[in-house]
Ligand SMILES: Nc1nc2c(ncn2[C@@H]2O[C@H](COP(=O)(O)OP(=O)(O)OP(=O)(O)O)[C@@H](O)[C@H]2O)c(=O)[nH]1
């Protein structure tokens with residue numbers, strides 16, 4: 001629901017770096033968005049397109065990698081990923097003791113500039 | 115050409131949240147970010163807590179999309195309160211809190227509640243400078259909520275299950291709420307209360323007092 005403020009933060013970070021490093025234009029931006037981050041990628045794309053006009057990123061496209069929720073089981077020691085946005089038990093052994101390690105990402109990886 | 119960015123999209127917010135936190139710490143204020151879906155009973159819980167505060171100096175920041183109804187309810191208890199209107203935004207962020215810090219007598223407050231915008235999803239993602247997050251769920255919302263909206267349950271230190279007086283009228287399995295919430299967050303502290311009858315509120319206030327007190331000593 002707050003994809004607009006996420007998009008605004010994103011635009012600010014990339015514009016600032018683009019300006020500082022002396023480039024004129026951002027062509028694409030590569031993001032990692034976790035499935036448990038609460039962000040819907042379609043809504044983010046839509047919001048970004050709406051606010052990017054009049055900026056260094058006005059022609060930029062977002063390339064989004066969706067990151068599945070993943071973790072490591074303390075009982076059987078295995079690493080796993082799940083389809084859901086949450087983990088209730090280890091999908092391998094059913095153990096209830098696990099560490100969730102991925103799925104909450106809202107990260108900018110890199111961008112194509114000119 | 116390709117350039118590395120390697121940034122978290124919310125790092126600006128996180129940075130401001132940390133600055134807020136330092137100001138709160140400096141003034142000896144323990145801060146609770148209170149979250150729930152619309153109407154679960156956040157303001158009611160604050161009213162009940164204020165009525166039992168017994169020497170604890172409580173302040174409140176009210177976050178709503180519009181209006182000042184909640185701040186007016188709190189003002190009746192003589193507590194320092196500031197209303198923030200987000201003008202449409204579905205959550206409070208660190209900047210909004212930073213903007214109102216001067217409007218509160220922080221040195222005269224032990225415990226500050228920040229009542230977030232009623233929303234079961236977005237507030238959980240934005241740090242505002244709190245020491246802990248507490249969420250409410252009213253039983254009328256249904257027992258499927260922990261698994262449908264896991265993030266807030268995972269991020270919170272405590273879950274207040276409210277409106278238990280409605281149990282005879284709604285088909286809800288409170289033990290499922292507890293079980294799923296605990297699976298998502300094994301350290302979650304849980305309370306069952308009714309802001310209508312007062313049931314369970316003493317345990318909540320007692321825990322709050324201990325938790326805020328521990329903070330001040332450390
Ligand atoms: N039956 C019953 N009603 C309650 C209880 N707690 C709150 N209510 C009622 O629920 C409604 C919403 O309560 P509020 O305290 O305004 O809820 P809120 O979470 O602050 O709402 P927003 O700030 O608008 O999101 C009010 O009509 C309250 O009187 C309870 O324990 N039992």
Ligand SMILES: [Mg+2]
Pocket residue numbers: 156157158184229
């Ligand atoms: Mg309220």
Ligand SMILES: [Zn+2]
Pocket residue numbers: 073074075076077078090091092093094095
């Ligand atoms: Zn296992």
